[in-house]
Amino acid sequence: MSRSVWILGLAAPVLAAAVFLVSGPAGFTARAGQAQAASAEVKIDNFSFGPATLTVPSGTTVTWTNRDDIPHTVVSDDKVFKSKVLDTDEKFSYTFTKPGTYGYFCSIHPKMTGKVVVQ
Amino acid sequence: MSGLARAFDPGTVLLAKHAQHVVLVHFPIALFITGVAFDLAGQWTKKKALAEASYYNLLFAAISALPVIVTGLLAWHFQLEGERLKGLLLVHLVLGSVSGVLICAVWWGHFRARRRGLTAPGYVRLVECVAVAVVALTGHLGGFLSGVSGS
Numbered sequence: 385m386s387r388s389v390w391i392l393g394l395a396a397p398v399l400a401a402a403v404f405l406v407s408g409p410a411g412f413t414a415r416a417g418q419a420q421a422a423s424a425e426v427k428i429d430n431f432s433f434g435p436a437t438l439t440v441p442s443g444t445t446v447t448w449t450n451r452d453d454i455p456h457t458v459v460s461d462d463k464v465f466k467s468k469v470l471d472t473d474e475k476f477s478y479t480f481t482k483p484g485t486y487g488y489f490c491s492i493h494p495k496m497t498g499k500v501v502v503q
Numbered sequence: 504m505s506g507l508a509r510a511f512d513p514g515t516v517l518l519a520k521h522a523q524h525v526v527l528v529h530f531p532i533a534l535f536i537t538g539v540a541f542d543l544a545g546q547w548t549k550k551k552a553l554a555e556a557s558y559y560n561l562l563f564a565a566i567s568a569l570p571v572i573v574t575g576l577l578a579w580h581f582q583l584e585g586e587r588l589k590g591l592l593l594v595h596l597v598l599g600s601v602s603g604v605l606i607c608a609v610w611w612g613h614f615r616a617r618r619r620g621l622t623a624p625g626y627v628r629l630v631e632c633v634a635v636a637v638v639a640l641t642g643h644l645g646g647f648l649s650g651v652s653g654s
Contacts, residue, residue, distance in 0.1 A: 431650050454648060455592055457583070469583060471590050491582040492592075493650060 421445055421479075426498065428456050428470070428490075433498035441503050445479040456496065461487040524574035525649055531571055532642050534564035535606050539631045542613075546628070554622065558613050565610040568603045575599055591648055598641040605634035 422444040427434045429451040440446065448458045450470040458467040458476050464486060467476035480486065480502040490496035538560030545553030579585060579596070588596055612627035 454650065455590060468586060469589070469592065492648070 423447065425449065427451050428458075428496075431493060431496055433488075433490075433496060436497070437499045437501065439501040439503065440480065442483050443479065443481060444502070445477050446500055447475055447477040449473065449475045455492060456490045457492055458488055459491045461489065524571060524578050525645075527567070527571045527574055528642070528645060530567040531564045531606060532638055534560045534567060535609075535638060536635060538564055539609075539635055542623075542631065543628070546622075558617060561606075561610040561613055565607045568606045572599065572603045591644060595641065595644045595648060598637060598644065602634065602638045602641045605630065605637055609634055 422441060424438055424440050424444055424446045426438060426446060426448045428448055431452065431454070433448070438446065448467065448470070450456050450472055453472060455469045455471050457469055458465070460466065465478040465488075469492070470476055480500060483502045486500045486502065488498050488500070538557050541553045541557035541560060545551070545557055575596070579588070583592075609627060609631050612630065613623045616623040616627070
């Protein structure tokens with residue numbers, strides 16, 4: 385009787401640990417993935433935004449990174465968002481919460497334009 | 504509005520605050536460098552006509568430098584909302600201001616000498632050479648910033 389109690393007592397935590405190791409980390413990873421907000425990147429290089437048109441779901445945080453040797457800015461046409469002057473390798477992020485089309489440009493070089501389509 | 508119509512639309516031309524600085528800046532650069540070249544040539548050849556031509560080039564360079572400085576400051580105010588500048592933009596602002604002062608100083612040196620019926624003293628020629636170097640460096644940075652001399 386006492387021997388089977390010992391066996392059950394040892395087997396239970398071993399079984400629990402095995403279940404955790406097999407399914408636990410994957411489950412945590414999946415949950416972490418769900419909790420992580422969507423993000424997208426726009427690269428500024430050679431006097432242009434790339435991609436020029438970016439389509440993202442609502443709630444996405446878009447990050448612009450200046451890979452150019454020249455300072456640039458990111459300013460929306462209707463002043464919804466506006467970055468400071470971005471020197472080389474500096475970044476600017478904005479989270480789009482409302483669907484719509486957001487045109488933007490560089491205020492130092494107004495011919496540089498881009499668009500974010502939020503679905 | 505088509506591109507051609509926009510090019511001649513007064514509203515577009517007058518309200519393009521940023522573009523005005525980029526367009527106007529060519530006048531004082533060209534006039535000043537030409538004025539200095541005429542002045543040095545006038546000294547070399549002793550021809551009064553070259554000295555006269557030099558004086559008027561320097562005069563109009565000084566006059567045209569003022570709207571360039573004003574439109575540059577307006578571009579900073581309107582396009583960047585007066586944001587504290589750093590890096591290339593700050594260096595361009597500082598060198599542009601120094602260029603404006605040097606251009607006016609060179610003209611003033613010639614103006615004073617001319618009023619006394621003399622030729623400008625030697626140190627004015629030294630200031631001219633320094634000014635040409637600073638103007639060229641400022642113009643290079645401006646071209647780099649605007650993408651004209653970029654890749």
